[in-house]
Amino acid sequence: MNESEITLLFSSVVAGAAPIVLASLGETVTEKSGVINLSLDGSILLSAMVAFVAAYETNSLALGFLSGAVSGALIALIVGLFSIYLNRSQVAVGFVLTLMARDLAYFLGNPYSRLQGPQVPPLPIPVLEKIPFFGTVLFNQNLPVYFSLIMIGVIWWFLYKTPAGLELRSVGEHPEASYARGIDPKKLRLFYTICGGLLVGLAGALFSLSAKPGWGRPQGAEGTGWIALALVIFGGWHPVKAACGAYLFAFLQVMGIYFQNWFPSIPSQVFQTAPFPLMIFTLLFISYAQKKTGDADVSSRTQFFLKLISGNAPAALGKPYGNT
């Protein structure tokens, strides 16, 4: 592998990871407020379909992204209403919506299969793109990819540096205490579930308009939602760590293409399932790390490393607040 190939590799990692970054950031926001939106896999597909159809019909990419985001938000709204206000199991509602949104996408999107639609054009940033290596990797992408990069910082800043972010985290950690401080945990949870859904919807739009352009059955984004959900755990509910996980995952995905060239006899479908055993091992490792942090017989350097990768779930994650 020579230098330009390596540059190309990293550039495609940044581009390919963009939708996964957005989806895991969205889910991090939702879960930080105490709600699990398990419908990610279906949400991404439905918003990918809606975004593609909207962009195709109106020939406007902006409208495509907007309608994709709105579809993601609408599914999140259903998850929120059912789990927060109707007291149903978050997992049950999310799982049903995963399957239903996917099937709805296949059904409604059927006439738009394999059509040539609009695609997001590349937008190299002048001057910055000239920087060796980093210029190509970071500044020779398209607008939504820049957006995904910026959002990592924005979400981190919002969650940890603003009063609103503190309120968001408080309803995920201790809703009773935030209620005592005059915050309505239910309203706030619903709001941030929808916000998370908007980002997930954008992730879907990014798939059908940029990363894997077009619509079809299968679209190619199948399974990504589950990966994003696992990345939230991998990131220990920290947006920056979750995003790092997304880049690591995209890197392995790109490497999978090379592996495929080395073992041509194995069908490509087998490689497509490779991320999932990896997901299990990662979760196993994270759980082990969480158990070991604080153990006296572990060296301080290991301790530091364990602390770095493990993080605790919001204390009230998945627990309904109030009964009526």
Next chain:
Amino acid sequence: MKSTVISRFIPAFGGIVLTGATVALLTTLVLIAAGAPPLEVFYYITRGAVGSGTKIAQTLNAWIPLTLCACGLLFTFRIGLWNIGVEGQMMMGAVFSTMALRWGMTSDYPTMYLIAAFPAGIVGGGLWALLAGFLKTRGGVNEIFAGLGLNFVAQGFILWLIFGPWKRPGIASMSGTELFPIELWLSSLKGFRISPVGFSLTVAAVVLTALILRYTKIGLHLKAVGANPFASRLFGLNPDKNMLLAMLFAGGFAGVAGTIQVSGVYHRLIPAISGSYGYLALLVVMLANYNIWASVGVALLFAGLNVGSIQLPMMLQMDSSLSGVIQGALVLTALAVQALREKHKSFQKRANSNERI
């Protein structure tokens, strides 16, 4: 209190009617959005599900794996586990059965191997379920992610088998392994292609599940741990052991479903051997409100929807995934109706207690 049979029956019945009407309305809206003629769609689905003897047999052939998986899921739901891995457990049951049947191809006693395919399926499904169970109890990996990951692994494994070691002589293709000789097929009725063995096993599984969950210690223990794992420990119950037991039951039943798919329906291993029946069975059990007898009926309805919607691509050039939309809408609406009824009840309770004061 006027809690007669009728007054308890009517709200339940009303709930079903309300759910059905809402879903019919939602589906019609989806169809209008897709520019499809709703009445025609409903007609084709119904005709495709129950229009002839062949169609009814197809529906029953879908009902068998759905019901078997639903039986297994009742065990895992009872203890509070979300066994999404049921899909992969069915696949591994199919893989192990195929292995047994492939040995039978070169044997002088094929019937023996056909019989052995069933325990093989149970072992395959059971092992895959135990793996998810150990990941949960020992590894601290949430059973949803463990199960889902293992589903994809099982799918990759089947593809690898079909394109690698078990490929058809000459050419490997997505159409699956080579067909088994007819001695290794689960015999089916003439003119009504359904295997009596598969059907009776499914009925037996339903009865067995009902009996175990209701009348045995196993059922009681699963329920106790599911209701309160900490309290159950005080009664000398081991939550981990019981979780693994529930997983074993689920995997076993799903494995049998895989065996029947291989030996009774497709007579070979195909990539889509599980037909998403495992995922669908989760919806079946939810809509049946975790009741075994209701699950049997809901499974029949869902099987009919699945088989009936195969007509859509042929007759109306539409995607058959409409069945999934209807099934999802049914579960969501039922959840909403259930929630509203609970709210109404607690409201009435409060009103009553106010009166007493």
